[in-house]
Amino acid sequence: MKERAYNFSAGPSMLPEAVIKDVADNLLNYHECGESVMEMSHRSAEFKQILADAEANLRDIMNIPDNYKVLFIQGGGTLQFAMVPLNLAVNSRKIDFVLTGNWAKKAYKEAVKMGYDAKVIASSEDDTFTWIPEITKDDIRPDADYVHICFNNTIYGTHFPYIPDTGDIPLVADMSSCILSEEIDVTKFGMIWAGVQKNVAPSGVAVVIVREDLIGKAAADIPTYLDYQIHADNDSAYNTPNTFSIYVSGEVFKYLKANGGVAAMHEKNVRKAKKLYDYIDGSGYYKCPVREKDRSLMNVVFVIGDKDVEKKFVAEAKAAGLHNLGGHRSIGGMRASIYNAMPEAGVDALIEFMKKFADENK
Numbered sequence: 001m002k003e004r005a006y007n008f009s010a011g012p013s014m015l016p017e018a019v020i021k022d023v024a025d026n027l028l029n030y031h032e033c034g035e036s037v038m039e040m041s042h043r044s045a046e047f048k049q050i051l052a053d054a055e056a057n058l059r060d061i062m063n064i065p066d067n068y069k070v071l072f073i074q075g076g077g078t079l080q081f082a083m084v085p086l087n088l089a090v091n092s093r094k095i096d097f098v099l100t101g102n103w104a105k106k107a108y109k110e111a112v113k114m115g116y117d118a119k120v121i122a123s124s125e126d127d128t129f130t131w132i133p134e135i136t137k138d139d140i141r142p143d144a145d146y147v148h149i150c151f152n153n154t155i156y157g158t159h160f161p162y163i164p165d166t167g168d169i170p171l172v173a174d175m176s177s178c179i180l181s182e183e184i185d186v187t188k189f190g191m192i193w194a195g196v197q198k199n200v201a202p203s204g205v206a207v208v209i210v211r212e213d214l215i216g217k218a219a220a221d222i223p224t225y226l227d228y229q230i231h232a233d234n235d236s237a238y239n240t241p242n243t244f245s246i247y248v249s250g251e252v253f254k255y256l257k258a259n260g261g262v263a264a265m266h267e268k269n270v271r272k273a274k275k276l277y278d279y280i281d282g283s284g285y286y287k288c289p290v291r292e293k294d295r296s297l298m299n300v301v302f303v304i305g306d307k308d309v310e311k312k313f314v315a316e317a318k319a320a321g322l323h324n325l326g327g328h329r330s331i332g333g334m335r336a337s338i339y340n341a342m343p344e345a346g347v348d349a350l351i352e353f354m355k356k357f358a359d360e361n362k
């Protein structure tokens with residue numbers, strides 16, 4: 001294949017082409033410092049600057065208040081399922097979960113496995129997670145240490161259409177598949193975290209944004225690496241961090257800042273998603289199973305209803321330069337992940353392909 005494909009993978013996923021090119025230009029000799037970022041000491045002045053700029057730019061584009069720490073931690077999204085309870089469930093050890101899909105469930109199961117008092121306060125599992133439950137303060141245990149939600153459900157293509165009001169109880173949101181896709185009022189959350197490989201950078205880092213009064217309370221016997229306070233005290237470089245992924249993350253933050261910030265990105269995301277959902281809904285051939293107001297801007301799931309035809313769809317799409325349109329292995333069907341870096345032309349090309357495929361296979 002001579003040209004780059006439109007890659008609809010759920011993650012790792014597309015990066016802005018301008019960022020990849022800039023990284024490539026600087027790959028051998030980063031800004032003429034004589035070294036590649038891949039070879040650079042994490043204690044060097046150059047890398048310290050990369051890390052400081054990444055944090056400053058993320059703070060800027062997300063409008064993160066000073067009383068929140070920004071941390072870059074290895075272990076991806078999954079390690080956070082264990083780290084959050086260890087650091088935040090330190091009083092009653094009670095955690096309330098809203099089950100909206102596989103990732104929320106994994107977080108819940110990890111807490112159960114570790115012996116926390118985990119409670120599912122709402123779930124849409126009986127309807128294959130096709131909608132988002134509405135929760136109020138009354139659903140939450142008054143002494144819960146925090147409430148966990150998965151803000152965008154990568155596999156089921158749903159997204160919280162509201163920010164739950166949890167009162168004084170910290171709200172913790174897994175934003176792995178939607179961070180930087182829309183403007184978010186960080187102050188409504190005790191903690192936001194995201195694996196970077198969906199909407200930011202190559203895999204290997206989770207960005208953690210946590211209110212500083214919530215950390216520093218973990219039990220003394222937890223593994224050192226799992227304590228947020230250690231990462232905060234050492235500016236995300238207690239040990240060797242994932243230098244390359246942090247570098248690319250920082251380049252993406254810079255790119256967003258120079259291109260209208262998160263608001264401009266959101267506008268484009270709304271336009272892209274609307275086009276695709278409108279086409280699906282009006283097609284008479286494809287169906288989106290998700291309740292309209294809960295639909296994700298990032299992950300668009302749809303079905304034809306015949307497994308063999310769906311297989312053919314995914315294969316023919318790939319041959320046409322539209323990659324990775326198969327649904328998650330747990331639910332099948334199709335999924336188009338159209339993160340920030342998916343150009344609008346990619347969505348247009350997908351819709352054209354879908355029209356043609358529908359005509360040929362009706």
Ligand SMILES: *Cc1c(COP(=O)(O)O)cnc(C)c1O
Nearest residue numbers: 076077078103154174176177195
């Ligand atoms: C991908 C994903 C994860 C898991 O991320 P890993 O980095 O693979 O551990 C967790 N939560 C959500 C919402 C995701 O989309």
